[in-house]
Amino acid sequence: MKLLLLAYSLLGPPCKVYATVAASDAWVVATQQLPLRKQVAAVRQRLACDARVRGPVPAAALCVACLTAEGQRAFRAAQEKQRQAEAIDPRPLGVVLFYLIDGQVVAPADTAQWQPLLTRRQVQKIDLLIGKNAAVIAGTRAQGGMVIISTRRQP
Structure with missing residues:
Protein backbone atom coordinates (compact mmCIF):
# COMPACT_ATOMS: atom_id res chain seq x y z
CA MET A 1 0.00 0.00 0.00
CA VAL A 57 1.62 11.25 -37.10
CA PRO A 58 0.03 13.48 -39.75
CA ALA A 59 0.37 12.17 -43.29
CA ALA A 60 2.83 14.07 -45.44
CA ALA A 61 1.13 16.21 -48.08
CA LEU A 62 3.50 15.46 -50.90
CA CYS A 63 3.13 14.68 -54.56
CA VAL A 64 5.33 11.59 -54.71
CA ALA A 65 4.80 11.23 -58.47
CA CYS A 66 6.25 14.73 -58.85
CA LEU A 67 9.57 13.63 -57.35
CA THR A 68 12.52 12.30 -59.26
CA ALA A 69 13.26 8.58 -58.95
CA GLU A 70 15.93 9.40 -56.37
CA GLY A 71 13.50 11.63 -54.46
CA GLN A 72 10.88 8.86 -54.45
CA ARG A 73 13.43 6.38 -53.04
CA ALA A 74 14.42 8.88 -50.35
CA PHE A 75 10.76 9.51 -49.48
CA ARG A 76 10.03 5.77 -49.19
CA ALA A 77 13.15 5.28 -47.06
CA ALA A 78 12.05 8.09 -44.73
CA GLN A 79 8.56 6.56 -44.47
CA GLU A 80 10.04 3.15 -43.62
CA LYS A 81 12.29 4.72 -40.98
CA GLN A 82 9.22 6.44 -39.48
CA ARG A 83 7.28 3.13 -39.44
CA GLN A 84 10.16 1.38 -37.69
CA ALA A 85 10.41 4.13 -35.07
CA GLU A 86 6.66 3.91 -34.42
CA ALA A 87 6.84 0.11 -34.13
CA ILE A 88 9.38 0.26 -31.28
CA ASP A 89 7.82 3.24 -29.48
CA PRO A 90 6.42 1.80 -26.22
CA ARG A 91 3.96 4.64 -25.64
CA PRO A 92 0.29 3.94 -26.32
Missing part, protein backbone atom coordinates in the same frame (compact mmCIF):
# COMPACT_ATOMS: atom_id res chain seq x y z
CA LYS A 2 2.82 2.43 0.87
CA LEU A 3 4.48 1.66 -2.45
CA LEU A 4 1.24 2.43 -4.29
CA LEU A 5 0.88 5.77 -2.46
CA LEU A 6 4.51 6.64 -3.22
CA ALA A 7 4.00 5.86 -6.92
CA TYR A 8 0.81 7.95 -6.95
CA SER A 9 2.58 10.92 -5.36
CA LEU A 10 5.48 10.72 -7.82
CA LEU A 11 3.54 9.96 -11.00
CA GLY A 12 0.13 11.41 -10.22
CA PRO A 13 -3.15 9.65 -10.91
CA PRO A 14 -3.17 6.98 -13.62
CA CYS A 15 -3.38 8.36 -17.12
CA LYS A 16 -6.33 7.85 -19.40
CA VAL A 17 -5.51 7.36 -23.05
CA TYR A 18 -8.11 8.93 -25.36
CA ALA A 19 -8.11 6.54 -28.30
CA THR A 20 -10.54 8.56 -30.44
CA VAL A 21 -11.16 12.22 -31.14
CA ALA A 22 -14.73 11.74 -29.89
CA ALA A 23 -13.45 10.52 -26.49
CA SER A 24 -11.02 13.43 -26.29
CA ASP A 25 -13.78 15.87 -27.29
CA ALA A 26 -15.95 14.48 -24.48
CA TRP A 27 -13.13 15.25 -22.01
CA VAL A 28 -12.92 18.81 -23.40
CA VAL A 29 -16.68 19.37 -23.09
CA ALA A 30 -16.72 18.01 -19.52
CA THR A 31 -13.71 20.13 -18.55
CA GLN A 32 -15.31 23.28 -19.99
CA GLN A 33 -18.08 22.91 -17.42
CA LEU A 34 -15.68 23.00 -14.45
CA PRO A 35 -14.73 26.11 -12.48
CA LEU A 36 -11.30 27.56 -13.34
CA ARG A 37 -9.57 26.00 -10.32
CA LYS A 38 -10.68 22.52 -11.37
CA GLN A 39 -9.94 23.24 -15.04
CA VAL A 40 -6.34 24.02 -14.08
CA ALA A 41 -6.03 20.69 -12.26
CA ALA A 42 -7.64 18.79 -15.15
CA VAL A 43 -5.43 20.44 -17.78
CA ARG A 44 -2.28 19.81 -15.70
CA GLN A 45 -3.24 16.13 -15.47
CA ARG A 46 -4.08 15.90 -19.19
CA LEU A 47 -0.81 17.61 -20.16
CA ALA A 48 1.16 15.17 -18.03
CA CYS A 49 -0.74 12.24 -19.54
CA ASP A 50 -0.38 13.54 -23.10
CA ALA A 51 3.40 13.48 -22.53
CA ARG A 52 3.13 9.70 -22.08
CA VAL A 53 1.03 9.17 -25.23
CA ARG A 54 2.12 8.90 -28.84
CA GLY A 55 -0.13 11.04 -30.97
CA PRO A 56 -0.98 10.17 -34.57
CA LEU A 93 -1.26 5.58 -29.37
CA GLY A 94 -3.89 8.19 -28.53
CA VAL A 95 -5.24 11.66 -29.15
CA VAL A 96 -2.95 14.43 -27.91
CA LEU A 97 -4.25 17.97 -27.49
CA PHE A 98 -2.48 21.00 -28.95
CA TYR A 99 -1.42 23.44 -26.22
CA LEU A 100 -0.73 27.18 -26.31
CA ILE A 101 0.36 28.99 -23.16
CA ASP A 102 0.53 32.76 -23.53
CA GLY A 103 0.72 32.34 -27.30
CA GLN A 104 3.62 29.86 -27.20
CA VAL A 105 3.26 26.28 -28.43
CA VAL A 106 3.98 23.91 -25.58
CA ALA A 107 4.97 20.27 -26.02
CA PRO A 108 3.43 18.08 -23.31
CA ALA A 109 6.80 16.39 -22.70
CA ASP A 110 8.42 19.76 -21.87
CA THR A 111 7.30 19.80 -18.24
CA ALA A 112 9.97 22.32 -17.22
CA GLN A 113 8.27 24.87 -19.48
CA TRP A 114 4.62 24.40 -18.51
CA GLN A 115 4.57 23.20 -14.90
CA PRO A 116 5.58 26.51 -13.28
CA LEU A 117 2.94 28.38 -15.29
CA LEU A 118 0.02 26.12 -14.49
CA THR A 119 -0.75 26.97 -10.91
CA ARG A 120 -4.08 28.24 -9.65
CA ARG A 121 -2.54 31.66 -9.04
CA GLN A 122 -0.88 31.94 -12.43
CA VAL A 123 -3.70 30.84 -14.76
CA GLN A 124 -6.06 33.65 -15.66
CA LYS A 125 -8.13 31.90 -18.35
CA ILE A 126 -8.39 28.55 -20.13
CA ASP A 127 -10.09 28.12 -23.51
CA LEU A 128 -10.78 24.56 -24.59
CA LEU A 129 -11.56 24.17 -28.30
CA ILE A 130 -12.57 21.22 -30.47
CA GLY A 131 -13.39 20.59 -34.10
CA LYS A 132 -13.51 23.52 -36.50
CA ASN A 133 -12.91 26.07 -33.75
CA ALA A 134 -9.52 24.51 -33.01
CA ALA A 135 -8.70 23.95 -36.69
CA VAL A 136 -9.28 27.64 -37.53
CA ILE A 137 -6.53 28.60 -35.09
CA ALA A 138 -4.00 25.79 -35.43
CA GLY A 139 -4.97 23.75 -38.48
CA THR A 140 -4.25 20.03 -38.49
CA ARG A 141 -2.02 20.33 -35.41
CA ALA A 142 -5.21 20.75 -33.38
CA GLN A 143 -7.20 17.93 -34.97
CA GLY A 144 -7.66 16.32 -31.55
CA GLY A 145 -8.54 19.56 -29.78
CA MET A 146 -6.77 22.59 -28.40
CA VAL A 147 -6.10 24.23 -25.05
CA ILE A 148 -5.30 27.96 -24.92
CA ILE A 149 -4.04 29.13 -21.54
CA SER A 150 -3.52 32.75 -20.51
CA THR A 151 -1.47 33.37 -17.38
CA ARG A 152 -0.93 36.37 -15.18
CA ARG A 153 2.46 37.56 -16.26
CA GLN A 154 4.84 38.59 -13.52
CA PRO A 155 6.16 42.19 -13.76
Whole structure:
Protein backbone atom coordinates (compact mmCIF):
# COMPACT_ATOMS: atom_id res chain seq x y z
CA MET A 1 0.00 0.00 0.00
CA LYS A 2 2.82 2.43 0.87
CA LEU A 3 4.48 1.66 -2.45
CA LEU A 4 1.24 2.43 -4.29
CA LEU A 5 0.88 5.77 -2.46
CA LEU A 6 4.51 6.64 -3.22
CA ALA A 7 4.00 5.86 -6.92
CA TYR A 8 0.81 7.95 -6.95
CA SER A 9 2.58 10.92 -5.36
CA LEU A 10 5.48 10.72 -7.82
CA LEU A 11 3.54 9.96 -11.00
CA GLY A 12 0.13 11.41 -10.22
CA PRO A 13 -3.15 9.65 -10.91
CA PRO A 14 -3.17 6.98 -13.62
CA CYS A 15 -3.38 8.36 -17.12
CA LYS A 16 -6.33 7.85 -19.40
CA VAL A 17 -5.51 7.36 -23.05
CA TYR A 18 -8.11 8.93 -25.36
CA ALA A 19 -8.11 6.54 -28.30
CA THR A 20 -10.54 8.56 -30.44
CA VAL A 21 -11.16 12.22 -31.14
CA ALA A 22 -14.73 11.74 -29.89
CA ALA A 23 -13.45 10.52 -26.49
CA SER A 24 -11.02 13.43 -26.29
CA ASP A 25 -13.78 15.87 -27.29
CA ALA A 26 -15.95 14.48 -24.48
CA TRP A 27 -13.13 15.25 -22.01
CA VAL A 28 -12.92 18.81 -23.40
CA VAL A 29 -16.68 19.37 -23.09
CA ALA A 30 -16.72 18.01 -19.52
CA THR A 31 -13.71 20.13 -18.55
CA GLN A 32 -15.31 23.28 -19.99
CA GLN A 33 -18.08 22.91 -17.42
CA LEU A 34 -15.68 23.00 -14.45
CA PRO A 35 -14.73 26.11 -12.48
CA LEU A 36 -11.30 27.56 -13.34
CA ARG A 37 -9.57 26.00 -10.32
CA LYS A 38 -10.68 22.52 -11.37
CA GLN A 39 -9.94 23.24 -15.04
CA VAL A 40 -6.34 24.02 -14.08
CA ALA A 41 -6.03 20.69 -12.26
CA ALA A 42 -7.64 18.79 -15.15
CA VAL A 43 -5.43 20.44 -17.78
CA ARG A 44 -2.28 19.81 -15.70
CA GLN A 45 -3.24 16.13 -15.47
CA ARG A 46 -4.08 15.90 -19.19
CA LEU A 47 -0.81 17.61 -20.16
CA ALA A 48 1.16 15.17 -18.03
CA CYS A 49 -0.74 12.24 -19.54
CA ASP A 50 -0.38 13.54 -23.10
CA ALA A 51 3.40 13.48 -22.53
CA ARG A 52 3.13 9.70 -22.08
CA VAL A 53 1.03 9.17 -25.23
CA ARG A 54 2.12 8.90 -28.84
CA GLY A 55 -0.13 11.04 -30.97
CA PRO A 56 -0.98 10.17 -34.57
CA VAL A 57 1.62 11.25 -37.10
CA PRO A 58 0.03 13.48 -39.75
CA ALA A 59 0.37 12.17 -43.29
CA ALA A 60 2.83 14.07 -45.44
CA ALA A 61 1.13 16.21 -48.08
CA LEU A 62 3.50 15.46 -50.90
CA CYS A 63 3.13 14.68 -54.56
CA VAL A 64 5.33 11.59 -54.71
CA ALA A 65 4.80 11.23 -58.47
CA CYS A 66 6.25 14.73 -58.85
CA LEU A 67 9.57 13.63 -57.35
CA THR A 68 12.52 12.30 -59.26
CA ALA A 69 13.26 8.58 -58.95
CA GLU A 70 15.93 9.40 -56.37
CA GLY A 71 13.50 11.63 -54.46
CA GLN A 72 10.88 8.86 -54.45
CA ARG A 73 13.43 6.38 -53.04
CA ALA A 74 14.42 8.88 -50.35
CA PHE A 75 10.76 9.51 -49.48
CA ARG A 76 10.03 5.77 -49.19
CA ALA A 77 13.15 5.28 -47.06
CA ALA A 78 12.05 8.09 -44.73
CA GLN A 79 8.56 6.56 -44.47
CA GLU A 80 10.04 3.15 -43.62
CA LYS A 81 12.29 4.72 -40.98
CA GLN A 82 9.22 6.44 -39.48
CA ARG A 83 7.28 3.13 -39.44
CA GLN A 84 10.16 1.38 -37.69
CA ALA A 85 10.41 4.13 -35.07
CA GLU A 86 6.66 3.91 -34.42
CA ALA A 87 6.84 0.11 -34.13
CA ILE A 88 9.38 0.26 -31.28
CA ASP A 89 7.82 3.24 -29.48
CA PRO A 90 6.42 1.80 -26.22
CA ARG A 91 3.96 4.64 -25.64
CA PRO A 92 0.29 3.94 -26.32
CA LEU A 93 -1.26 5.58 -29.37
CA GLY A 94 -3.89 8.19 -28.53
CA VAL A 95 -5.24 11.66 -29.15
CA VAL A 96 -2.95 14.43 -27.91
CA LEU A 97 -4.25 17.97 -27.49
CA PHE A 98 -2.48 21.00 -28.95
CA TYR A 99 -1.42 23.44 -26.22
CA LEU A 100 -0.73 27.18 -26.31
CA ILE A 101 0.36 28.99 -23.16
CA ASP A 102 0.53 32.76 -23.53
CA GLY A 103 0.72 32.34 -27.30
CA GLN A 104 3.62 29.86 -27.20
CA VAL A 105 3.26 26.28 -28.43
CA VAL A 106 3.98 23.91 -25.58
CA ALA A 107 4.97 20.27 -26.02
CA PRO A 108 3.43 18.08 -23.31
CA ALA A 109 6.80 16.39 -22.70
CA ASP A 110 8.42 19.76 -21.87
CA THR A 111 7.30 19.80 -18.24
CA ALA A 112 9.97 22.32 -17.22
CA GLN A 113 8.27 24.87 -19.48
CA TRP A 114 4.62 24.40 -18.51
CA GLN A 115 4.57 23.20 -14.90
CA PRO A 116 5.58 26.51 -13.28
CA LEU A 117 2.94 28.38 -15.29
CA LEU A 118 0.02 26.12 -14.49
CA THR A 119 -0.75 26.97 -10.91
CA ARG A 120 -4.08 28.24 -9.65
CA ARG A 121 -2.54 31.66 -9.04
CA GLN A 122 -0.88 31.94 -12.43
CA VAL A 123 -3.70 30.84 -14.76
CA GLN A 124 -6.06 33.65 -15.66
CA LYS A 125 -8.13 31.90 -18.35
CA ILE A 126 -8.39 28.55 -20.13
CA ASP A 127 -10.09 28.12 -23.51
CA LEU A 128 -10.78 24.56 -24.59
CA LEU A 129 -11.56 24.17 -28.30
CA ILE A 130 -12.57 21.22 -30.47
CA GLY A 131 -13.39 20.59 -34.10
CA LYS A 132 -13.51 23.52 -36.50
CA ASN A 133 -12.91 26.07 -33.75
CA ALA A 134 -9.52 24.51 -33.01
CA ALA A 135 -8.70 23.95 -36.69
CA VAL A 136 -9.28 27.64 -37.53
CA ILE A 137 -6.53 28.60 -35.09
CA ALA A 138 -4.00 25.79 -35.43
CA GLY A 139 -4.97 23.75 -38.48
CA THR A 140 -4.25 20.03 -38.49
CA ARG A 141 -2.02 20.33 -35.41
CA ALA A 142 -5.21 20.75 -33.38
CA GLN A 143 -7.20 17.93 -34.97
CA GLY A 144 -7.66 16.32 -31.55
CA GLY A 145 -8.54 19.56 -29.78
CA MET A 146 -6.77 22.59 -28.40
CA VAL A 147 -6.10 24.23 -25.05
CA ILE A 148 -5.30 27.96 -24.92
CA ILE A 149 -4.04 29.13 -21.54
CA SER A 150 -3.52 32.75 -20.51
CA THR A 151 -1.47 33.37 -17.38
CA ARG A 152 -0.93 36.37 -15.18
CA ARG A 153 2.46 37.56 -16.26
CA GLN A 154 4.84 38.59 -13.52
CA PRO A 155 6.16 42.19 -13.76
